[in-house]
Amino acid sequence: MGEYKRVGILGGGQLAMMLCEAASRLGVSSKVLAPDANCPAKRTADMAVQADYEDLQAVQEFAADCDVVTFEFENVPVRSLFSLQEANHIVAPGAKILAIVQDRLTEKQFLQDNQIPLARFARIDKVSDLGPAMEAVGLPAVLKTRHFGYDGKGQTWIHEEKKAEAAFDLIHHHPAVLEEVVPFVREVSVIAACNYKGGFVAFPVTENVHEAGILRQSSIPANCSVEVAETAIAITRKIIDALGYVGVLAVEFFETGNGKLLVNEIAPRVHNSGHWTRGGACPDQFEMHIRAVLAMDMPQPKCASSAKMQNLIGADILQAEELQNAGWQVCDYGKSRKQPGRKMGHAVKWQ
């Protein structure tokens, strides 16, 4: 091991790209492992290894000279993380945490077991589960696959009982959960970090706007009351403590008309709704994650009084120049422009 600390990141997308950038600001060496030779993180990582996440040997070799291994997305095979931990590598957040969060059902059960408020839900394994689940949850409801759902993928709404089977067909009868539709007044998220000693910091509560299940905009300050914001942070802390979490964690909430918060989901990583911190907070969420997982000090972030972030999805990236001229800081992920609906970049403005 050299004199520099080194972080290994499984995943090579834009989150890894920004984590590597932050590592470099801290004098930390960074290394990514991803199957895609042209991944966005390749441009900012000190080293990039092209391999499959399931390739246990490649993952072990990758970790050999890292002080800690972390990940930028939920769908890293937990088997690879467990094998690293068995070989005494430090993995943060840990494999067990990822195993809980990778499955919407175990994530919800974990939250319920810890008295965290969330929407009514029911488990769906087969067609005959639909009737009792609709009875328990009510309609309308959202049917969500337990695994591999993100950005609204693997989700379908059920408005009438007779359409339930067709909805299950749409998600190919994959194991799922049925969730009540929450008539929220706003969606908010908390990005927080915890280190090995239990030190906790949280960024200001962020308000989010989704369209078709995909995040479009985030802003601070969130338009909620001080009490709601404090409750959101307190719930986040309770989740972090219950998980024994190390690193940055995001918690997404629905706020209902009576000022009640329900947890929608948790993300064991840096999060799209925290992109405003890149420029709008010091340290930003990426630096905070590197600091947390490498047991460095975690300063309370100094944040702008207001900030906005908009995602640039698909052809939105063509507005980059216009946005820059209007005072937005644009981050282009450098992805191939051929796929519509893909997150291509984001723009941030703060005061």
Ligand code: AMP
């Ligand atoms: P998810 O991938 O579960 O975070 O869902 C993406 C987005 O879809 C959420 O941020 C909401 O805007 C919407 N959504 C998901 N589940 C529900 C629900 N149970 N009630 C209302 N809106 C939902």
